[in-house]
Amino acid sequence: MTETAMRITLVTETYPPEINGVAITLGRAVEALQARGHEVTLIRPRQAGESPSPGLMPALPLFFYRQVRIGCATPIILQRCLRDWGSEIVHIATEGPLGLAALIAARRLHIPAVTSFHTNFDQYAAHYGLSLLGHGARIYLRAFHNAGKLTLVPSQSTLDRLQAQGFQQVRRWGRGVDTVRFHPQWRDDALRESLGLGPEGRLLLYVGRLAPEKNLTPLITAFRTLRRNGLRAVLVLVGDGPLRPGFSRLSEEGILCIGMQRGMDLARWYASADLFCFPSCSETFGNVVLEAEASGLPILAYDCPGVNEQVSDAVHGLLLPPGSDWAPMLQLLSKDSGLRQKFGAAGRLRAESQSWMHSFDVLEAAYREQLGSELAPP
CATH class of the missing domain: 3.40.50.2000 (Glycogen Phosphorylase B;)
Structure with a gap:
């Protein structure tokens, strides 16, 4: 033709x-x-x-x-x-x-x-x-x-x-991925301050449906445990779904449900975070992982199909064996800024090729x- x-x-x-x-x-x-x-x-x-x-x-x-x-x-x-x-x-x-x-x-x-x-x-x-x-x-x-x-x-x-x-x-x-929209340059310190985060505070981010198939329980459980043990952090959940009402009741424990975000609002949340957390094991691809990489974020996820084609373990982030406890690696990446920067830079470089x-x-x-x-x- x-x-x-x-x-x-x-x-x-x-x-x-x-x-x-x-x-x-x-x-x-x-x-x-x-x-x-x-x-x-x-x-x-x-x-x-x-x-x-x-x-x-x-x-x-x-x-x-x-x-x-x-x-x-x-x-x-x-x-x-x-x-x-x-x-x-x-x-x-x-x-x-x-x-x-x-x-x-x-x-x-x-x-x-x-x-x-x-x-x-x-x-x-x-x-x-x-x-x-x-x-x-x-x-x-x-x-x-x-x-x-x-x-x-x-x-x-x-x-x-x-x-x-x-x-x-x-x-x-x-x-x-749109590497202009999703870019580290959109980091917003005022946004972080509005969450009460000081220099040592960490913004952990999840973007996606708030639904059973996204397997959010390991992340929520680990975060609540670490926060009770003194971790200075907030976990922001971007998205909507049937689990949102239950998660919304956890705001006093530092878990914030902010609903759907679009355009530059979403880009600012990505760029203002310190770590992207994605526990889903039901993905065919996981567009949000690529958006997070473009935004310069290190990734913490399970080693599951779809996601593990976008994240190389110890290169763009850390991949956990499915079903394992999130708390140790969540604490490690929350504390180690050098490791976060290394993974985030590698993720950004990868995203630029997509x-x-x-x-x-x-x-x-x-x-x-x-x-x-x-x-x-x-």
Whole structure:
């Protein structure tokens, strides 16, 4: 094919202004593709305050996680959208009812469908007391993605795991980071002072959903223990989720829930912190880890897939064996400023090599490849 503009339809249950790694990645992808001259249309749930229009579908909250809304549409409705828009390729980014309807619609219209795997929903089930659903979720996810032409994944560990589970035609589509927005220069001493932190005080930071699958208990437990033993620090939790009400009651113990943060407000929190703490073991990538590295922060995390591709132990931070106690290494990094500076500088250097432009080159090439295979003679 010649390098002509493509008519791309993106189907997703989450999109900006929602704040999560999937929404941010997809929002950036749409901006980049449009800047390259491609026509991009969206099929997604209608958000609060939006008027009905083609591509915006009714939505219902997920029964066990009401902050997450899933779109509702029939394949017939989506077929009409794809036909009216003249869509040449469909990218389905989420596997819920909306994604399934889009997959059926694309197959009926013989439009190539690329899927992307962003979230380990099969692993999430156990965190919500739904362990029996985990196996069924894996079967469904495999069937869903294998019905598409190509599945894009964010990390090598995710690619290896899915291939071992029988997923076919899997390719890595990595992520980038905005190293101008996320930069150590945005450190805000006034912000630190507002928390009562003196020269010896430490600001420990977590950014992400406040939800069971993020495995926050080891971090919270270790911090409370160290603080009772004299550690001068505050732990700031940025984000929202079902666990926020419980964590909000711990403010007198130095644990502060500040909700969602956007743009430069988020960048200032990163740059003003001393250590980034990330205990999740359910990541396919972990965009926030890369944002923290770009902000010059050392990382303390579990040695789990997704995260351990971004953090080399004793280079960008410290990786703990899954399930181990956080207190010893949390205390070490809180006390040792030289080690923090060493890890933070290495993380910043790594982040500078992670280009969004390369990420979107890979995405654009995947679309062209699938369009080319559809147009190739038998």
